[in-house]
Amino acid sequence: MLLDETPLFEPSLLKELDWDSSKVCFSPPISPSQPGEGLLLRPLCTADFNRGYYKVLSQLTVAGDVTPEQFMKNFEHMKRTGDYYIIVVEDTQLGQIVATATLIIEHKFIHGCAKRGRVEEVVVSSTCRGKQLGKLLVSTLTLLSKKLQCYKITLECSPANVDFYKKFGYSVSDESYMQCRFFD
Numbered sequence: 125m126l127l128d129e130t131p132l133f134e135p136s137l138l139k140e141l142d143w144d145s146s147k148v149c150f151s152p153p154i155s156p157s158q159p160g161e162g163l164l165l166r167p168l169c170t171a172d173f174n175r176g177y178y179k180v181l182s183q184l185t186v187a188g189d190v191t192p193e194q195f196m197k198n199f200e201h202m203k204r205t206g207d208y209y210i211i212v213v214e215d216t217q218l219g220q221i222v223a224t225a226t227l228i229i230e231h232k233f234i235h236g237c238a239k240r241g242r243v244e245e246v247v248v249s250s251t252c253r254g255k256q257l258g259k260l261l262v263s264t265l266t267l268l269s270k271k272l273q274c275y276k277i278t279l280e281c282s283p284a285n286v287d288f289y290k291k292f293g294y295s296v297s298d299e300s301y302m303q304c305r306f307f308d
Contacts, residue, residue, distance in 0.1 A: 131167035168210040184247040225261035241269030241277035
């Protein structure tokens with residue numbers, strides 16, 4: 125099984141974002157093209173399986189024991205659909221993933237067959253917190269959803285994180301989040 129540098133989506137999409145329309149300020153200034161010294165923001169690739177991608181995800185939730193074959197199968201499915209935009213921040217000096225976030229595009233019949241974006245799995249490694257990477261990930265995916273012509277973008281978060289997401293233009297919805305969980 126070949127784990128390589130094939131990106132999940134076209135990297136040029138990140139370079140084409142209208143960063144001037146971002147609702148948040150960064151001090152010191154960072155952006156998708158300049159996320160910080162020794163850091164690279166880019167689409168997920170299969171080689172990230174061996175760069176600690178699951179180690180970072182496990183800081184958010186139970187990531188499970190995933191084989192390279194399972195990872196490749198999911199990656200290929202996500203790439204084929206074209207509706208998954210997983211971004212990572214790589215520490216290029218260590219060759220390790222230190223942050224990640226996911227944008228999923230849903231195709232709707234409502235709003236004239238519009239698209240809706242969903243942000244999920246935003247996590248920054250405990251070793252890299254305080255470097256504005258969470259802000260960078262959420263700003264990037266928010267701008268990307270706009271570029272992809274989503275009519276809205278949503279996310280679920282704990283009450284403790286509401287103020288963080290309000291910085292990006294998100295607001296608390298009147299709708300209630302509910303779930304029916306089948307597995308941990």
